[in-house]
Amino acid sequence: MxxxxxxxxxxxxxxxxxxxxxxxxxxxxxxxxxxxxxxxxxxxxxxxxxxxxxxxxxxxAFTDTHTHFTEYAKNRTQINLTGCASISEIRERLENYRRDYPELPRWILGGGWNKNIIDEPQYLNRQLLDELFPNTPTALYSKDYHSRWCNSAALKAAGITFNSPDPAGGLIQRDYAGHPTGILVETASEGLEKFIEPLSDEQTFRCLEQAAREIHKLGLVSVHSMEVPAGARVLEAFCSQSQLLRVCRHFYLDEFPGIRDSGQHTGSGDNWLRLGGLKLFADGSLGSQTGAIFVEYPHSKGNRGILRHSEEEIFALAKQAAEHGFSCLVHAIGDRAVFTVIQALLRLRQSGIKPPSPFRIEHLQSIRSQDIPLLKECGACCSIQPVHLANDVDMIEDHWCQIKNEAYSFRSIFDAGIPVSFGSDAPIETISPFSGIYSAVERRKNLDPREPSWLPEQRISAHEAIYAYTLGAAKASGAEGWTGSLTPGKxxxxxxxxxxxxxxxxxxxxxxxxxxxxxxxxxxxxxx
Structure with a gap:
């Protein structure tokens, strides 16, 4: 027809x-x-x-250039603590989950807790989870996905004990006596991944189908997804069998050797599922106060965040990726992390190495004004999630009060002619591109029209925001030749x-x- x-x-x-x-x-x-x-x-x-x-x-149609789509889809069957502002509310949701799922899975998963809004965050510990789930390993992501809250069974499964050292780039939080509290941060949280038993492939497939149909109502037909191997395997089958969603799948460092040696490269696949690039992390997050910044976090005893890779390491990894036909995208939240990534990408550009699609900086939640020309010079595409701004205003005022004028500099970045694509970071934030457009255009806390526009000089137009969800998004993966605009032949x-x-x-x-x-x-x- x-x-x-x-x-x-x-x-x-x-x-x-x-x-x-x-x-x-x-x-x-x-x-x-x-x-x-x-x-x-x-x-x-x-x-x-x-x-x-x-x-x-x-x-x-819209493309979201930064999701964790399999995790977003699976949220329908997992514990959801999003928006909980008290320990009593968290306890109630945990009890409801136990009531609704009397036959517990092998691992209880989910998350969404946010220590920045909870009344008594010190009670986010293994003892609370042990009360409700004493025998089933339980691991619940923080809202920003940079920490996990675990019970004793999960710590035992991962071999984490009183004597376990903090991994490089991570933290095992401990109580006054030195015992793990159950909170694992950054690489300590990531290390749990190999012990977790996820949903079955069949359950995950059903969740993906439901999620894809739901986002069609939001004008979304395409996503970029950061995936671990188990999720990627099911997502690949889903895309080819259902043809309900286009996916550009990005992968993490531990999977790089196998993908590199398989003969694949960025762009491998078809218009339903394409291989994207190597995902690296330069730092942590604002909410966890692990985003790497030049100044100290207030009242932190010298904390300037966690720089997970040095400039030299990012340069070497991105160079290796490009030499084997892969682009690279680097998570960078704080201004120090952003500057570190820019310096590495400048060196790559000066060396003449060209990736198959643009190098990308993910999030870019703060950047010094003097670094914007360097960002333009390094040639990176900026993959930004404007809806984060709506929920970060209070944290910026608390944790980045000294550098708040650097945060979410949409107008400055657009005016500099830097390529931009927009996304959501779902399930960390709502996947709705309409919320993202509103946040970019109005910059109001909690998407509340009654709130004043926060740093209004950095607002952009609705047309610019839509462009970042369409042709700007297509350019972020080198797909502008066949999608992203109303052009005959696309x-x-x-x-x-x-x-x-x-x-x-x-x-x-x-x-x-x-x-x-x-x-x-x-x-x-x-x-x-």
Whole structure:
């Protein structure tokens, strides 16, 4: 079946805000023609459905360039502590989980706890989890995914004892007597991964299908996902069998030797599942106060965060990746980590080494103004999650009060001509691109219209934000030749929204797709 969209405006996204008053023909899964209605009718060689946009807007479907999509999907069957502000509320959710799942899995997983909003965070310890789950290993991620809260059974399974040393780049939190409290930070948390028994492949597949159908309502048909091998295996099968989602899958350092030796490279695969790049970590997070900054965290006795890789190490790893046909993306939160990554990428650029798709800096939550020209010079694409800002304002005021003017510098980065793509970091934040657009445009704490705009001089336009979710996102993985804009010959991944240009910014808080098309198939439709 062919489709012709007419009687609305086309937001092409070839540049931010580029508009056409035209009709668009979809044939054989691609954008076949853009022109007058009569021209599109003549060009269609097969029967077509005429879709009256009724004054609404047609644009490319969204891509989220930073998710942990398998984890996001599995959250439906795991403990969710998101938003809990008290230990009593956490206890209630844990008790509800035990009641709802009398046959417990081999490992109890989930998370979402946030020590920065909990009334008595000192009670986030193994003893509380031991009360409710004395025999089943339990490991619950913090909201920022940089720490895990474990019970005694999980610590025992991982061999963590009183005598266990802190791993390089990590921390085993201890009580006054030196015993592990159950909180594992950074690499200490990551070390638990090899002991955890995840959901079955069949359960995970069902979760992925449900999640993919849900995000179609948000105009999302494509994600970049940071995946461990177990999740990646199921995700690959899901993408090829269901064709409900396009995925660019990025991988971690421990998997690099095997992928490198397999003959794959960045871009291997097809338009449903492509291999992305090597994911590295330069530092930790703001919430855990492990993001590497130049100044000290207030009241921290000299803490400037954790720099997990030096400039030399990032340079060497990114160089090795590029020489074997891989791009590299580096997590960098604090200004010191961002500067370290920029310096490494400048050295790579000066050496003449070119990756198959742009090197990327993930998050970039703070950057000194003098480093923005260096960021432009190093040639990196910035993969930013604007919705983090909405939930970070209080933490920035508390932990980064000395450098808050460096935080989430959207306007400065766009004005410098630096390539930008947007994402969510789901399940850490909502996966809704509409929330991301609102946060980038309005910069209000907790996405609350009643709050003042925070550092309003760094706001960007809705058109710029949409571009970062469309063609900017495609460029972040070298896919701009076949997706990301309304251009004849590109895949027909399309959405219909209300014409927001005449609506107040609060529209984005309630926005949803009126229609979502994936590969020329309508996968979601709401009264249009």
């Amino acid at each position: 062919n489709y012709i969209f007419t009687n609305g405006r086309l937001l092409t996204c070839e540049t931010p805000g580029a508009m056409l008053n035209a009709s668009l023909l979809v044939a054989w899964g691609k954008i076949a023609a853009i022109g007058s209605l009569d021209e599109c009718k003549r060009f269609s060689k097969e029967p077509f459905e005429l879709i009256d946009l009724r004054g609404n807007m047609l644009l490319p 895949v027909a991944d399309l959405i219909v929204l209300r014409d927001f240009t005449a609506l107040p910014p609060d529209y984005w808080l309630e926005a949803s797709a009126l229609l979502t098309m994936l590969d020329g198939r309508i996968v979601f439709r709401d009264n249009i």
